[in-house]
Structures are given as structure tokens and as C-alpha cells.
Amino acid sequence: MKVKVNEVFHSIQGEGARIGRPCLFIRLTGCPLRCSYCDTAYAFYDGTLRELDDLLAETRQRLGPPRKGPNAPFVELTGGEPLAHPQAPELLRALLDLGYEVALETAGSHDLAAVPREVIKIVDRKTPGSGEVHRWLETNLDHMVPGQDELKFVLCDPADYEWARDWCAERQVWDRLEVLFSPVWGSLDPAWLAERIVADDLPVRLQVQLHKVIWGAEKKGV
Ligand SMILES: C[S@@+](CC[C@H](N)C(=O)[O-])C[C@H]1O[C@@H](n2cnc3c(N)ncnc32)[C@H](O)[C@@H]1O
Ligand SMILES: Nc1nc2[nH]cc(C(=O)O)c2c(=O)[nH]1
Ligand code: SF4
């Protein structure tokens, strides 16, 4: 089985509840969405077809032997949109079988039913400001594991904040899932977002993209 890979890089996890941990990223090529703010358009077309076994061997070589526990070796599948590849569930299963902690970054536009339950799913509920708000499968909420998976909102402006707050409140998703509010880099002021979260007493986690704080917004492969 082959899959089209844009890049594989070892860095610091810059997003989500596991922010700051060393992580190996496997970025697949291609995405059917076109979010207004996408920082990864370079992955829409370019890539190399790779054998699954070859990708697994590289993962083993770069991550070393698996360990359990809070600082276990960690691999994340991202893109592009990884679930646009029919091979993604098999790749995720194989990464789990190597014994690593495995996360998946996805737009929530593709069915999560075939994704192994143990994969940490970071699901981005696209907002009106992204231009892709309708690319959402509400049934994906049923496949998200409480206490493990994360529901993420990337916010373009104050209107997106209010929309995300009301969407979460209607479903009370914060009672069962980690909810992340992240400003679009260079667009929504993180201080404004922090103050609104506190003022509205929202049980969500504010995050800014740590890799961009460290290396700037333009550096690829971090
Ligand atoms: C590049 S996407 C790949 C995975 C999947 N296609 C998705 O959108 O979730 C990874 C994450 O980066 C976020 N992202 C992309 N561009 C961003 C930007 N300019 N500022 C903040 N987050 C951004 C996306 O919203 C998504 O949560
Ligand atoms: N350092 C770093 N952390 C990340 N977490 C999610 C990323 C992504 O592009 O999906 C990402 C990324 O591109 N770089
Ligand atoms: S879904 Fe993800 S990769 Fe696709 S355009 Fe949006 S942010 Fe970029």
C-alpha cells in the first residue's frame, strides 16, 4: 500500500493539549477544503508516493523504541486533510501497533468511524470565517472519546468567537471533550481572545501555535 506524503519532520508539538512535547509529524498531501487562513497550502499538491512499510521503518528509526507513560514517543498524522486518503485508517492502525502514542489532526469533514478508537483525534470544527463552515459531519461527535479527543476552533475574528461559544453551549461539548480556542495567526489578537474567554467564563483552553512563537510563521518543516 502506498500513500502520498508531503513531509515527515521531528519537532515540538505546537498545538493542542499536548503542546510542547517532542513529536514526529507525518504530513499527507492534498486537501479538498480551502480555509481562508490555511498555513499549509504548500501541502495541497506536492508529495512523494511512499510504501507504508517504508514510512513505518522511518518512524521507528526516528522515534526509537516505544515507551508508555506521559512522555511516550509521539507521532501525529496531519496534512492537508489526512482522512481524504482512504489508506489513513490502516496507517493509523499500523502506527498504534508499533506501540507509539498516535494523534490525528483533521478538519471534521470526513467520517471518523473507521479511525481506531485509541488514536487521539484533534478535530477542527471549521468556523464561518474559514469559509468552510458547512464541511462538517455532526455524527463525528459520536466517534470522539471523552477525556482523550479534542475539539478545536480556529477563530478569525470576534464573530467567529461568538459563533464558536454559542455552538459549544448548545451542545455542552465542554462537559465531555477538551475544547481548544486558537486565534488565526496574525489575525485575531490573542489578548482579546484571552480576555473574552475569562469574561464569559468559558471552560475552554486557549492556545497559540507554539512553533510560530519559536520559529516564526514562515518556516516549513517545524
Ligand atoms: C494545516 S491543518 C491540517 C489538518 C486538517 N486539514 C485541519 O484543518 O484540521 C492543521 C491545523 O492548523 C490550523 N491552522 C492552519 N492555518 C492556521 C493559521 N493561519 N492560524 C492558526 N491555525 C491554523 C488548522 O485550522 C488546523 O487546526
Ligand atoms: N510544530 C508543529 N505542531 C503542529 N501541530 C499540528 C500541526 C499541523 O500542521 O497539523 C503542527 C505543525 O505544523 N507544526
Ligand atoms: S482543512 Fe486544514 S489543510 Fe485543508 S485548507 Fe483547511 S486548514 Fe488547510
Ligand SMILES: [Mg+2]
Ligand atoms: Mg501546521
